[in-house]
Amino acid sequence: MCVCILLALPQNVATEDKKPAHCGTLIQTANGGSFSSPNYPNTYPPNKECVYILEAHPRKRIQLVFNDIYYIEPSFECRFDNIEIRDGPFVFSPLINRFCGAKSPGVVTSSGRFMWIRFTSDEELEGLGFRVEYSYTADPDFHLHIGGLLNPIPDCQFEMSGSDGIIRSSQVEEENKVKSGEAVDCIWTIRAPPMSKIYLRFLDYQLENSNECKKNFVAIYEGSNAIEDLKAKFCSTVANDITLDNAVGVVRMWADETSRLSRFRMLFTVFAEPPCLANTFFCHSNMCINNTLVCNGVQNCMFPWDENNCKEKKSKSFFQHMSKTHSTVIGVASGVVLLLLIISVFIQMKQPRKKVLSRKGLFSAAEMQEVLEPPQYELFSMRKAELPEDLSEELESLQKLRRSSNVSRCVHDHHCGAPSSAASIVMASRALMQRLTLPFKGLGYSKNSNILKYNYN
Secondary structure, eight states: OEEEEEEEOOOSSOEEOOSOBTTBOEEEETTEEEEEOTTTTSOOOSSEEEEEEEEOOTTEEEEEEEOSSOBBOOOGGGOSSEEEEESSSSTTSOEEEEEOBSSOOOEEEOSSSEEEEEEEEOSSOOOOBOEEEEEEEEOTTSOOOTTSOOOOOOOOEEEEOSSEEEEETTHHHHTTOSOTTSOEEEEEEEEOOTTOEEEEEEEEEEOSSTTOTTTEEEEEEESSSSGGGEEEEEOSSOOOOEEESSSEEEEEEEEOGGGTTOEEEEEEEEEBOSSOOTTEEEOSSSOEEEGGGTTSSSOOSSSTHHHHTOOOOOOOOHHHHOOHHHHHHHHHHHHHHHHHHHHHHHHHHHSOOOOOOOOTTSSOHHHHHHHHSOOOOOOOOOSSSOOOHHHHHHHHHHHHHHHHHHHOOOSSGGGOOHHHHHHHHHHHHHHHHHHHHTTOSEEEEETTTTEEEEEOO
16 A cells, blocks of 8 residues: 655645646645545545645634545445544544545534545545645634734744753743733754754643643654654643654744643753763663763653762761851951950959958857857856745756756667757756846856856945
8 A cells, every 4th residue: 555645834835736646636825725636536546545734824724625526435434445534733633524425525624723634545446536625714713903913923933952951931931032912832943963862851741721732732843843844742731752863853832822821841862872982871771861961960861870870969068068258257256256255364364363361260169069059057056145045946956957867868869858858957047047137136157167156236
């Protein structure tokens, strides 16, 4: 089976292919064109497969009009000879319909600016075939200016190079490539050295209107931004990694006025196939990347071989984190503190010292004994004065009590009643002294002799 692919792109100058193409005639004009099955209006040959990919201008749709002279071998669900039309540029784009039989499909319109068409014939029962006129019509989903003119597509171009790099949709706003409220149609061109290839990996991908390709998408081209070089197009919720076999890669983002929140970040890595050169690293996946990309904290290989065997960097110490400014401030502050400390020590040394005399012998052992244990008083009879009879008897009984308390000793302290006896003696002595001082004007006590002295008037 012969497979032919015909690309119909919008052109500014009308051209016509006078010689029939291998899969049929193809005529293009600025506003559309036409194509037909091989040998039309004669019977088409068996075992043919012709593919047509149509691309309209931005913000336009594609409209197909089939000629009335039309016949394709009829079959159940058009399983044999048929013409298949899809709403998009890929074989997996949404199916519009498959047509066969004797009735012309009439008019078929796409929902976006791309259309994928395939004509297939089997080994037997051929027919006249078909002829289609296609044109570009305005997309009614886009808003128009006053006067009916479409908003112009802004000139938004970026150039990328190097061993690797990050493509960011945020560059559009950072560099004011598109005014607020306008649609985004931007192209990033990656240029690698000759004989190199490009590996693309999405780091971030989110479309405002997912699964609506006519409102927003990210397309990958290989070699140029022409439709025939389209490698992949993403407009759903998932975007896969892409490997380009060309040294030039193109990334295109389209987002209409309602999809300005769509965004993406993509890492590109330039690589070569093995055998790897001396200044390259083998990724174990038929990739040789530059040695500078190894252990740089970014996964440049398809699998993370370039980051697996990296030694963990020790965290910097406090002194390593300090900058020259911090070191200067700390040094000046330390010098000021040290200077103040030296001045304070010097002032302390110059001040006169106060003499401190130690007071020795404030309390002698005898006085301490006297304070802690009051002396025992020994009372004697007054020579030059006679005491009253009742006082004499009381004094004598007190002396007997004192002698008995001195003579009686306890074998063990816990059997001893000395504290109570001593207390009674002291109390009796104090009472007797009070009574003795009443009839006399003076009564003295000598510590050395332990004798009470009586002074007459």
